[in-house]
Amino acid sequence: MPIKSNPKIALIGNPNSGKSSLFNQLTGLNQKVGNFPGVTIDKRIGQCRLDEYITAQIIDLPGTYSLYARCAEEKTALEVLNNPQSPFFPDLLIFIADASNLKRNLLLFSQVKDLGVPVVLALNMLDVARQAGISVHANRLQELLGVQVVTINARSGEGLDKLKYIMTNPIRKEAETFYDVHALAPKAIDEVKAQFAVSNNYSAWQLLQQGAQSAHLQAQEQEGLQKICRKHRFHAEELQARETIGRYQQIHSILARATRQSRTNKATQLLNKCDAVLTHPLWGHLSFVGLLFMLFQMVFWLGNAPLPLLDTAWGSLAGGIDSALPNNWFGSLITTSLLPAIGGVLLFLPHLLVFFTLMALLEESGYMSRVMLLMDKLMRRFGLNGRSAIPLLSTAACSIPALLANKDCSCWRERAKQIFVAPLVNCSPRLPVYIILIGLFVPETHVLGILSVQGLVLLAMYGFSFFAAILSSWALKLVLKVKADDTFVMELPYFTRPYWRDIWHVVRVNLSEIGLRTVRVVLPVSVLIWMLLHIHAPHSNVEQASGRSEQATDRDHLHSSDPIQLQVVPTDLALATEVAPAHSLAGKIGQIIAPTVEPLGFDWQVGLAVLSSFAAREAFVGSMATLSSQEAGTELSLLTRIRQQNQPNGSPLVPPMLLSLLVFYAFAMQYFHMAGTVLKQSPFWWAPLLQLVYMTVLAYASAFVVNQLFS
Amino acid sequence: MLLQIYYQPVGILLQLAELCNAFLKSMKINLKQRNVADLKQGEKGIIANMRPNSLYLKLLEMGCLPGTEVSLKLTGDPLCITVGGHDLSLRMDEAQSLALVE
Numbered sequence: 001m002p003i004k005s006n007p008k009i010a011l012i013g014n015p016n017s018g019k020s021s022l023f024n025q026l027t028g029l030n031q032k033v034g035n036f037p038g039v040t041i042d043k044r045i046g047q048c049r050l051d052e053y054i055t056a057q058i059i060d061l062p063g064t065y066s067l068y069a070r071c072a073e074e075k076t077a078l079e080v081l082n083n084p085q086s087p088f089f090p091d092l093l094i095f096i097a098d099a100s101n102l103k104r105n106l107l108l109f110s111q112v113k114d115l116g117v118p119v120v121l122a123l124n125m126l127d128v129a130r131q132a133g134i135s136v137h138a139n140r141l142q143e144l145l146g147v148q149v150v151t152i153n154a155r156s157g158e159g160l161d162k163l164k165y166i167m168t169n170p171i172r173k174e175a176e177t178f179y180d181v182h183a184l185a186p187k188a189i190d191e192v193k194a195q196f197a198v199s200n201n202y203s204a205w206q207l208l209q210q211g212a213q214s215a216h217l218q219a220q221e222q223e224g225l226q227k228i229c230r231k232h233r234f235h236a237e238e239l240q241a242r243e244t245i246g247r248y249q250q251i252h253s254i255l256a257r258a259t260r261q262s263r264t265n266k267a268t269q270l271l272n273k274c275d276a277v278l279t280h281p282l283w284g285h286l287s288f289v290g291l292l293f294m295l296f297q298m299v300f301w302l303g304n305a306p307l308p309l310l311d312t313a314w315g316s317l318a319g320g321i322d323s324a325l326p327n328n329w330f331g332s333l334i335t336t337s338l339l340p341a342i343g344g345v346l347l348f349l350p351h352l353l354v355f356f357t358l359m360a361l362l363e364e365s366g367y368m369s370r371v372m373l374l375m376d377k378l379m380r381r382f383g384l385n386g387r388s389a390i391p392l393l394s395t396a397a398c399s400i401p402a403l404l405a406n407k408d409c410s411c412w413r414e415r416a417k418q419i420f421v422a423p424l425v426n427c428s429p430r431l432p433v434y435i436i437l438i439g440l441f442v443p444e445t446h447v448l449g450i451l452s453v454q455g456l457v458l459l460a461m462y463g464f465s466f467f468a469a470i471l472s473s474w475a476l477k478l479v480l481k482v483k484a485d486d487t488f489v490m491e492l493p494y495f496t497r498p499y500w501r502d503i504w505h506v507v508r509v510n511l512s513e514i515g516l517r518t519v520r521v522v523l524p525v526s527v528l529i530w531m532l533l534h535i536h537a538p539h540s541n542v543e544q545a546s547g548r549s550e551q552a553t554d555r556d557h558l559h560s561s562d563p564i565q566l567q568v569v570p571t572d573l574a575l576a577t578e579v580a581p582a583h584s585l586a587g588k589i590g591q592i593i594a595p596t597v598e599p600l601g602f603d604w605q606v607g608l609a610v611l612s613s614f615a616a617r618e619a620f621v622g623s624m625a626t627l628s629s630q631e632a633g634t635e636l637s638l639l640t641r642i643r644q645q646n647q648p649n650g651s652p653l654v655p656p657m658l659l660s661l662l663v664f665y666a667f668a669m670q671y672f673h674m675a676g677t678v679l680k681q682s683p684f685w686w687a688p689l690l691q692l693v694y695m696t697v698l699a700y701a702s703a704f705v706v707n708q709l710f711s
Numbered sequence: 712m713l714l715q716i717y718y719q720p721v722g723i724l725l726q727l728a729e730l731c732n733a734f735l736k737s738m739k740i741n742l743k744q745r746n747v748a749d750l751k752q753g754e755k756g757i758i759a760n761m762r763p764n765s766l767y768l769k770l771l772e773m774g775c776l777p778g779t780e781v782s783l784k785l786t787g788d789p790l791c792i793t794v795g796g797h798d799l800s801l802r803m804d805e806a807q808s809l810a811l812v813e
Contacts, residue, residue, distance in 0.1 A: 066772045101797045104774045241763040244771045279785050373800045376789045488789050489769050489805060492798035
């Protein structure tokens with residue numbers, strides 16, 4: 001093969017065979033990996049430097065079981081491979097095969113090979129195969145298949161050098177056909193070859209099979225294909241079945257010579273028993289809830305341990321900065337807005353660290369597929385596929401819109417599902433925000449000695465969002481009669497040993513994302529709030545003398561439940577910019593929205609913070625920190641400050657205000673970012689707007705109900 | 712469905728089974744064919760040949776070939792079968808469409 005200086009190399013393979021891991025290894029990019037099928041849903045492109053002269057373009061295609069597409073993501077891979085004119089059409093294919101299940105992997109391999117694209121077979125997951133008692137002779141496989149075979153470990157990076165070497169020096173060899181489809185429909189294939197200028201038998205066959213649905217062909221060409229099919233009685237389904245069976249027969253005879261299956265070891269048998277428990281209708285659900293319970297308890301047990309220390313450290317740091325800064329608007333901006341906002345997020349770093357580590361552990365182990373299996377029965381009734389359980393317990397949250405839009409029909413029902421259900425099912429990005437909010441506002445008390453109330457509240461919120469998601473889906477199903485995705489034929493992967501590298505990778509990506517959002521959204525929003533707090537509202541030129549008393553009554557009115565606030569008086573009136581919060585522009589806005597948020601149990605400050613969080617959920621913490629810093633000053637530590645602000649004395653275990661706040665967040669759409677995603681997928685400009693209105697109304701109504709119930 | 716001829720002993724056996732079935736059917740003896748969902752936990756069976764439809768094609772691709780041994784690993788709905796050394800989860804109706812050789 002002539003080597004270009006910028007060859008296109010595509011990674012292809014079955015789902016969950018390690019393509020994304022290999023992609024990350026080759027390109028150094030950070031794509032999501034996990035031990036369950038369907039992590040990658042769209043093609044992704046990265047660069048890989050093979051040697052001094054050659055930089056390859058690596059294309060990661062979504063996993064598929066065959067070249068026959070049944071859902072949108074399989075179509076992506078197919079459209080690239082079946083269309084030589086595609087800008088992504090590869091010069092070389094790397095086929096990643098899961099060695100523990102070679103038989104099924106080789107089916108797609110044989111199809112890809114017959115398309116005539118040069119292909120290299122990368123044998124991955126040999127460790128899993130060994131665990132399952134399968135030994136593979138790579139050399140013999142290479143002889144029998146007639147392609148280069150490299151053994152790799154995509155997770156640890158073993159064998160990558162050899163793979164890269166082969167990528168730069170592929171053997172130029174006329175590939176023999178693995179399975180000749182010509183015999184199945186000779187006349188039809190010959191006619192397609194003549195009419196469509198295709199030289200390859202299997203490409204012609206693919207045109208006959210799927211050409212009529214393919215996007216890159218013109219209507220006229222599609223009609224031509226249909227005519228050929230009719231003329232030669234090309235029964236697509238029957239022939240496809242014969243092709244698959246024929247390929248499997250050959251694969252069988254090859255594998256009989258290249259692999260050996262020994263008895264499975266004790267560990268595997270034990271894991272099989274585990275499976276029986278984990279997917280049992282009763283024990284399965286119990287262990288799922290139990291696991292979540294443990295997970296959330298751990299988050300607060302481990303996360304709260306360094307909290308006082310962090311709080312003190314942050315307090316002294318902030319105090320130091322405070323005294324070093326001049327006592328003017330700039331100092332005030334730093335000490336009462338930026339520092340508290342950063343601190344509010346930073347204090348909960350340990351919690352998030354624990355949370356993401358445990359989540360990644362679950363994902364890596366292969367437990368996710370068991371959860372999908374478990375959830376399918378329940379979720380099916382409500383019009384969701386078990387696979388939609390992924391975002392309920394995964395950091396790969398972005399996959400849900402594609403999952404729901406599984407069928408490529410662009411009917412309005414699918415679109416409605418997209419708008420109304422997808423954002424609710426997508427509840428995992430909410431969890432970090434819940435953790436911060438609960439850590440901030442729920443007292444660190446324990447029931448029964450050791451059970452953290454915070455953990456329990458988090459579990460309750462999780463359950464709440466889960467039921468909200470399935471109920472909304474059910475409502476939509478009743479109204480629109482949307483049918484659920486109709487198949488659940490899914491591979492159950494082996495349990496695997498988690499790789500710390502991958503776990504660290506998940507943690508790092510998630511934490512840096514939160515950090516980025518803090519810088520990009522939380523800080524600007526906090527500064528905005530600070531500015532609003534320091535601008536006099538028009539028509540509020542109250543005289544200084546009477547200002548004090550009126551301010552007090554004003555505040556008395558606004559948070560009648562907060563006696564502490566009455567004693568706190570702004571100390572440094574010397575500041576030129578000093579404006580009493582209630583009389584600032586922020587206070588004015590607060591007063592305007594106060595009647596609206598009062599039924600939810602929020603005071604005007606919480607209302608303002610909620611309003612600001614429409615930019616991003618985390619912005620709530622920043623705004624709250626800024627608001628509370630204005631009055632309480634910087635003497636108290638940040639944590640106490642924010643907590644005091646929202647905890648009336650003699651409060652119950654969990655204040656109803658907090659419950660309604662959390663419920664509000666279960667529904668409210670916070671991302672402008674998310675609106676952008678919706679807009680990208682739907683041609684209507686009003687779709688995100690409708691979503692925003694719908695979710696806000698839902699959030700408001702449910703928070704109202706919760707507040708009325710609990711207060 | 713037209714008879715498909717396989718040059719494998721398994722294939723021939725299958726054809727024979729199908730012939731017998733067709734014979735019984737023509738004799739108006741109604742034998743309900745067992746399917747994967749009828750298996751007990753841990754029980755094994757051989758997948759029979761079927762009329763192709765889109766679900767069947769998907770199952771074929773996943774390795775549920777006529778003539779392969781299948782065992783039920785986990786009961787319930789969705790259930791889990793082991794076929795060709797690997798585990799596959801199926802819904803009840805999907806499992807019911809996978810007929811077994813008598």
